[in-house]
Amino acid sequence: MTDTSTREPRHFARMFVLWLVVAGVADALFYTLAGPHVPPGTMTTSAKDNQFDFNVLLVIALPVLIAVWIYMGYAIVMWRSTRKGVAEPVGGAVARGNKGVQFAWIASTSTIVMGLFVFGTVALINGAGSGGGEGPNPVWSPNSKAPLQVQVIGQQWKFTYRYPSFGGFETTQLILPNNTTIEFHVTSLDVTHDFWAYQLGVKADANPQLDNVAYTTTRETGSVTVRCDELCGIWHGAMYNYGRVISPAAFEAWATATQRASVANTKLLPPYALTYVPDANGADGGLYPTNVDPYSASEVYGAKVAAS
Amino acid sequence: MSVIDAVPVTDSEPTEDYVNLGVFGRLTHRRGWLSQHLGTAVIGFVLGYLLGHWLGNVVAGGYSYVQNSGQNNVADTGGLLLGVLGWLFGAGALNYPIAKMMGREPAEERFDPSWTRYFRYTADHKVVGLQYIFSVLTFLFTGGLLAMAIRTELLSPTSHAFGPGTYIAIVSEHGTVMMMMATSIVVGPFGNWLVPLMIGARRTAFPRVEAFSFWTFTAGYLVIMSALFYGGFPTGWTGYAPLQTQAGAGMMSYLVGFAVIGMGMMAAGFNLAVTIVTCRAPGLTWGRLPIFVWSVLATAALLTLATPTLVAGGFLGILDRTAQTAFYVNEHGGSSYLWQNLFWFFGHPEVYIMALPGFGIVAEMLPVFTRKPLFAYKVAAAGMLGVALLSFFVWQHHLFQSGINPDMRPLFMLTTELISIPTGFIYLVGLGTLYKAKIRFEIPMLFALALFFNFLIGGVTGVFLSDVPVNVQVHGSFFVLAHFHYTIMGGLVFAFFGGIYYWFPKMTGKMMNKTLGKIHFWMMFIFFNLTFFPMFIIGLLGQPRRVFEYAQNLQTLNDIASVSAFFLGASFVVFVANFVWSIFINPVAAPPNPWDSLGLEWQTPSPVPYYNFERIPVIMADPYHYSEPNAPQLADLGVGSDRTDEKVEVGK
Numbered sequence: 021m022t023d024t025s026t027r028e029p030r031h032f033a034r035m036f037v038l039w040l041v042v043a044g045v046a047d048a049l050f051y052t053l054a055g056p057h058v059p060p061g062t063m064t065t066s067a068k069d070n071q072f073d074f075n076v077l078l079v080i081a082l083p084v085l086i087a088v089w090i091y092m093g094y095a096i097v098m099w100r101s102t103r104k105g106v107a108e109p110v111g112g113a114v115a116r117g118n119k120g121v122q123f124a125w126i127a128s129t130s131t132i133v134m135g136l137f138v139f140g141t142v143a144l145i146n147g148a149g150s151g152g153g154e155g156p157n158p159v160w161s162p163n164s165k166a167p168l169q170v171q172v173i174g175q176q177w178k179f180t181y182r183y184p185s186f187g188g189f190e191t192t193q194l195i196l197p198n199n200t201t202i203e204f205h206v207t208s209l210d211v212t213h214d215f216w217a218y219q220l221g222v223k224a225d226a227n228p229q230l231d232n233v234a235y236t237t238t239r240e241t242g243s244v245t246v247r248c249d250e251l252c253g254i255w256h257g258a259m260y261n262y263g264r265v266i267s268p269a270a271f272e273a274w275a276t277a278t279q280r281a282s283v284a285n286t287k288l289l290p291p292y293a294l295t296y297v298p299d300a301n302g303a304d305g306g307l308y309p310t311n312v313d314p315y316s317a318s319e320v321y322g323a324k325v326a327a328s
Numbered sequence: 329m330s331v332i333d334a335v336p337v338t339d340s341e342p343t344e345d346y347v348n349l350g351v352f353g354r355l356t357h358r359r360g361w362l363s364q365h366l367g368t369a370v371i372g373f374v375l376g377y378l379l380g381h382w383l384g385n386v387v388a389g390g391y392s393y394v395q396n397s398g399q400n401n402v403a404d405t406g407g408l409l410l411g412v413l414g415w416l417f418g419a420g421a422l423n424y425p426i427a428k429m430m431g432r433e434p435a436e437e438r439f440d441p442s443w444t445r446y447f448r449y450t451a452d453h454k455v456v457g458l459q460y461i462f463s464v465l466t467f468l469f470t471g472g473l474l475a476m477a478i479r480t481e482l483l484s485p486t487s488h489a490f491g492p493g494t495y496i497a498i499v500s501e502h503g504t505v506m507m508m509m510a511t512s513i514v515v516g517p518f519g520n521w522l523v524p525l526m527i528g529a530r531r532t533a534f535p536r537v538e539a540f541s542f543w544t545f546t547a548g549y550l551v552i553m554s555a556l557f558y559g560g561f562p563t564g565w566t567g568y569a570p571l572q573t574q575a576g577a578g579m580m581s582y583l584v585g586f587a588v589i590g591m592g593m594m595a596a597g598f599n600l601a602v603t604i605v606t607c608r609a610p611g612l613t614w615g616r617l618p619i620f621v622w623s624v625l626a627t628a629a630l631l632t633l634a635t636p637t638l639v640a641g642g643f644l645g646i647l648d649r650t651a652q653t654a655f656y657v658n659e660h661g662g663s664s665y666l667w668q669n670l671f672w673f674f675g676h677p678e679v680y681i682m683a684l685p686g687f688g689i690v691a692e693m694l695p696v697f698t699r700k701p702l703f704a705y706k707v708a709a710a711g712m713l714g715v716a717l718l719s720f721f722v723w724q725h726h727l728f729q730s731g732i733n734p735d736m737r738p739l740f741m742l743t744t745e746l747i748s749i750p751t752g753f754i755y756l757v758g759l760g761t762l763y764k765a766k767i768r769f770e771i772p773m774l775f776a777l778a779l780f781f782n783f784l785i786g787g788v789t790g791v792f793l794s795d796v797p798v799n800v801q802v803h804g805s806f807f808v809l810a811h812f813h814y815t816i817m818g819g820l821v822f823a824f825f826g827g828i829y830y831w832f833p834k835m836t837g838k839m840m841n842k843t844l845g846k847i848h849f850w851m852m853f854i855f856f857n858l859t860f861f862p863m864f865i866i867g868l869l870g871q872p873r874r875v876f877e878y879a880q881n882l883q884t885l886n887d888i889a890s891v892s893a894f895f896l897g898a899s900f901v902v903f904v905a906n907f908v909w910s911i912f913i914n915p916v917a918a919p920p921n922p923w924d925s926l927g928l929e930w931q932t933p934s935p936v937p938y939y940n941f942e943r944i945p946v947i948m949a950d951p952y953h954y955s956e957p958n959a960p961q962l963a964d965l966g967v968g969s970d971r972t973d974e975k976v977e978v979g980k
Contacts, residue, residue, distance in 0.1 A: 031764075059868045060801055072696040073797040081788045088755065088784050092777065095762040100769065101699075115955070117704045117760070118572075125756045126749070133745045140745075141738040150797035155731035206731075211571040212664055214729065214804055218870045223800045225730040227665075228570060229658035232731035247878075249804035249872045251564045253571055254492040257875030295657060 031094070039090050043083035060221045063244075063265060066151030066236040067221030073143050073150075080132065113233055151233040153206060153224025156294070162235050164201035170194070171292070172206045174213030174226035177255035179246055181263075186279040188292035194246055194263025196220075197271035198238050206232040207295050213259070216248035219243070220265075225250060231294040241265045332959035364420035366447040369543070376414020381407035387651070399558070399577040402650045408554065408584040412547045420449040421543050426534060431734035432925040439938040443565035448544060452534030454936060456542050457521025458835060461828070463546050463890035464516060467509030468821070469900065470553070474502035476897050478892040479859075485878045495876045497560020497578070504552055504565040504582060508589045510816055511678065512545055512596065513824050514685030515631065519600050519624045521835060525929035525936065526618045528609025528945045528963070533602040541595035548589035564874055566675070569656030569667040573648055576832060582647065590639040593681075597631025600624055611947035611963075614709075618927060618951055619702060622709040623688025626716040627681050634677035634720070641670035665732050672723035682717040682816045684712055685781075686823030687754045690776040693830055694761045696925045700928050701952040703755070703760025711753030718747040728799045738795050744794035751787060755780065771845040771925065775826025782818025786811055789864065807867030813860045825852070825903070833918030836911060837935050851899035926951045926962055941965070 049134075055075045062068040144150050148162040171182040182190045194217065196202055206215045208226035215234075216223045218244065224234040241264070248259035266274070279286075289298060384403030416422055422836050427434040437451055445455055446462075481489045490498065490956035520542075524532055532538045536779050555561050558578035563571050567582055594838045604625045608617070617625075644655040645667070656667045687708075702708065721743045728737055758780050767773065789811040792798050800809060825848075832840050862885040869885075871878045878886065910916070921930045928951060932940060943966030953959035 059870065066797075066800065070797045070801050073463065073795060074792070074801065077792050077795060077798060081791070085784060085788060088780070091759055092762070092780060095759075095765065096767065096777070097699075099762065099765045099767055102767040115703065115761075115763070116701045116952075117707075121760065122704050122707055122756065125752070129749050129752045133749055136744050136795065137738075137742045137790065140741050140797065143795075143797045144737065144741075147797060149734065150800050152737075152796060152800040153729045153731040154734040157734075159735045211574060212568055212730075214872075216804070219799060223729045223803055227658070227731060230731060245870065247870065247872050247875075251496075251562070251566070251568065251571065251874045253562050253574070254496050256496065256872075257492065257877045275916075298447070 031098070031289075035090055035094055039083070039087050042090065043086045046082050046086060047079050048113070049106050049113040050082060051075060055124070060219055063219045063240045063242055064151070064221055064236040066147055067219065068239065069143060069147045069151055070221045073140070076139065077136070080136070108235050148235045151220065151222040151234055151236045153234050156231045156233065158233045158235070162201050162237065164237070167201040167203040167235065168197065169205060170196070170213045171294075172204055172215045172224075172226065173209060173216060174206070174248065174252075175261075176211065176253050177259040179213075179215065179248070179261055180258070182289075182292060183275060183279075184292045186275045187283075187286060188289065189282045189286045190289060191278060191282075192261055194244060195271060195274055196238055196244075196263065196265045197268040198241050198265050199271075200268060200271075201235065201237045204234045204236075205294055206234065209296060211252050212250050213248045213252045216247045216249040217263070218245045218247065223249060229295050229297075238265045241267060252262075345977050360752055364418065364423075364449065365444065366419070369415045369419035372414035372416070372418020373411045373547070374414070377407040377411035377507050380405075380410025381411070381412070384561075401577060401580055404558070404580045405584060405646055405650055407531045408551050408580060412544070412584075412588050413552065415547045415550065416540075416543055417544050421540055423449075449539055451531070451539045452938065453520045453532050453535065453538060454835075456538055457517050457519075459542055460512065460516035460520060460545075461835075463542070464509050464513045464824075467505055467549060468513070469904075470549075471502050471506040471509060472897055472900060474505065476496050476894065478502060479893040481876055482878070482886050483890050485880050485883050485886070488876060490876070493560070493562075496562045496874065497556070499874050500564050500582075501552070501555060504515035504585070505549075506816075507565050507678070508548060508552060508585070510682040510820060511589070511593050511631070511821060513682075514689065514827065515596060515600065515681075516542065516545065516626060517674070517690070517824075518620070518827050518831065519596070519628075519685070522831065522929055523603060523624055524607070525932060525940055526621050526927065527604060527607060527612055528928060528941060528947060529603065529607040530597050530939045530941060530944075531607075533607055534599045537595050537599040541592045541599065544588055544595065548585050548592060550656075551581055552585035553581075553590055555579075555585070556779060565670060567645070567667070567946070568671075569645065569648075569664045570658070572645055572667065573656055580646070580939050583645045583649070587639050587642040587646075590635045590642070593631045593635045594639075597628040597635070599628075601628035601632060604628070609947050609963075611944050613947075615706075616947055616950040617709075618692060619705065619708055620685075620688040620692040623684045623691070623712050626712040627684045627688075630677040630681050630684075630716050630719065634674045634681070637670050638678075641667060641674070644670075650913050665727075665730070668727055668732070669723070669729065672726045673720075675721040675726065677716075677719040679812065679816070680715050682820045683751075684715060686779060686783075686820040687712065689823040689827045690779050691754065691757055691832075692927070693772050693776050693826060694758060694877055695952045695954050696923050696927075697770055697776070698761055698765030699768075699954045700761055700763075700765050701954055701956065702757065703763070704757050705950070705952065707753045708757040713748040714750030714753075715747060718743060718750065722747060725794055725799075726790050728796055739797055741794055742909070745791060748787060748791055755784070763858035770829075771842065772826045772830035772851055772923075773827065774846075774853075775822050779819050779822045779850070780824070782814050782822060782856070786814030786818055787860075789814065801869055804872055805867035806863045806871045806873060809873050810860045810863035810867060813863070818856060818860070821830045822852075825849075830923065831929075832910075833922050834929060834934065834936070837918055838910055838915045839918045839922065840910045841906050841914075841916075844902055844909065848899055848902040848906060851895060851902060855892045855896040855899060859889050859896050860887075862889045926953065928963060931963065931965060 056072055058071050060067040145160050148160045149158060169184050173180045180190050180192055181194050182188050204222060204224060206226045207230060208228045210228060213226040214223065215226055220227040220236055222234050222236050224232045244263040244265065246261050246263060248256055374713040381403045384406030385400060388400060388402035391402055417490050446459060453596045481495055484859060520538055555578040558581060559576055561575050561578035563575060572579055604621055610943050647653040648655055656662050656664055658664055691702060691708055722740060724736060724740045725744045726734060793802060793811060829840050829845055866882055866885050869882055871882055945966060946964040949960040949962050951962055
């Protein structure tokens, strides 16, 4: 906002000084005190980057909010009608518009918007999708040559995880090694869910018959909460579980032990695939055969046959 | 100039005030209990529902969409559709087309001085406007009660007031009812009531379409509420497939309900757009059009052009559930993305349907209460059209994490952020108009200022959501929920109530009580912010939308939101008390122009005559020449008005 009035220039000078002080203090306080604690934390690269992006946006937004609030507050205090209930003449034709102010407003908002767009796009591309779902053919992927693949399977109303590099065993706990690039393959057996690994800064829709890929790289060990973030029916609110990021050595030990312990279970599962055709009547409780016609009468009414 | 404007008003009574429809009897414009009114519409709905349900069972007997549910979706669809038809028939909406089809000439509608006209099918835009007010308030308070139930459930992270099925039905019903209400909350009441008066017309372009839009809107309310009798639906207002495909019969109420409401929205939008384009008084050039009319024009364009995709999407959903098609079933070659695309292609223009009229109302009120011309009028009008145009190019920002078109995310980030430029124009206009003004803090002005406060928070958080990396964190969380409540409730609903306090004297000839009005405003403003601001933090801390269980550490924030929500609900009780007090118990006659407005609608006699203007006024300036010395005369109201001897002076 630039001052264009020559009669009472004090208004904008006052507001500007007030704004400079308040916005400067607010930005500094936020960035130093609150900024480092802004969710989702710094456990992964995507979490850290997204936290940084959020903080940058807030540092830009606070002065804008404060500018409007100061202006409105100033107007309410200073420019109120003194005569009760009677219209008072003010302004005049010059109040209709000021080309300079209009141009400055449009130019400054456009500049901010274009800056935000460039900033967001660079962050998205450099962040290899920023931990968001990128569909079956990700356009931006991390440099890591051998990311750890983890499949996330959503179904009403639970998440399970398969580790294809360890024989495709399936667990209900999301265990990940530290300092490793993870390639999540998110899919669903029934309706649309959303895999939200809160502390990892990862979010991707789980669509039936679709493979949704999301990348992140772990940086710190700790526990992880996974919640479903897309309404998926009556128990949507209860669809959450937990996981951990542990040291690579501990992960290796856990994965090989779990692979060995769950050999019998893994045999009952369909072979690892990017998507699965769910059972016709959904009564299989976690088994999702791929080799059965979804609507065959024997499957619906006859005896169950375990998939091989 | 339309034909009717050239016809002089006569007082001669028509010889018949009904139309003889032969086997259908005498239906039109009869008075008394034996005539057609709201009651017969309800009877028509019930009879139509029973007939349609029976027919559905006849054509698809034994068909059950969900195994062993005992529910026949064909019968349910038939029941609801024929119910709507019965509603329209019972109200008298079909008398005119039936008479025409039978080769008879229906009588012209006469002015009905009785209060019962508010319960009848009428093409009088001022009656339809008031009918809309009561209907959207019914919608709003129904949705509000459901919101109270949601906040009750969220008082505790683990103890439950409702079962999960009931809870999700409440959440879905709340969202859908509120969204349906918000499509029409301003365009319905104020669009229909005010636009003809503001543009110097005697009626809207298609009065029967206008009446049709109202009665389909109300039929939609019955249809969506019927979901409760079917056990509700679990999808929220977004109705995502395949959950939609999987849901019980309550889903039919959602699909049919949105299709029916959609018909009403298209009719209302089409009618108002044509009215504004073709029925303006001589001299009312585009540069002189009141800014509220610009906002209605932009909204009407969105209503007309965006809604068809929703209706089409709902139609495909109905087919999936009744005719065994697979449009949304991935396993059978369909696509769940198809629904998401169709829905949001409608859904995002929809949210601007819920923002623009609010901007229009506050921009209309600002000059009156600041005694200044509207600052940057052309920029304001251009901003509204710009928002309307851009809103068609942003819908996939709802699908950033869905895996669809990942390479298009920067584009949709750009279009979404671009839309904040024309949206920002309204702030330029508002702040510029406040500059060195003489602000009068009347109740409508308080609501207008509150909109600028609330919408700023809603708008800025919208920019956060449009940034893909930040969106990864906040998508689908309470952050989104807080964001859109700040824009729709903090913006549109505040503007609506400001509009009621502002135009109520013109519409009813009575003033609203000021003390109660101030209590209402301050309660609503404070508790609105206390309810929804904590939700930004709740969302950032990881609470997804539509859940009934949440992390223990979020209880304090949720409880603040819940308790504030109950007080927010109580503020509407104050409003209703004020409404009833000011209309029925202690009516105080309003002066003809209580706010000293220059708007054309305030220059008409009070109460506004049936034909609005005895002579069509000639507009000579825009209505914002406040405080201008030597300002041009606003309009020549012509001979015969009650102000024949005094031209309307502007700039006094």
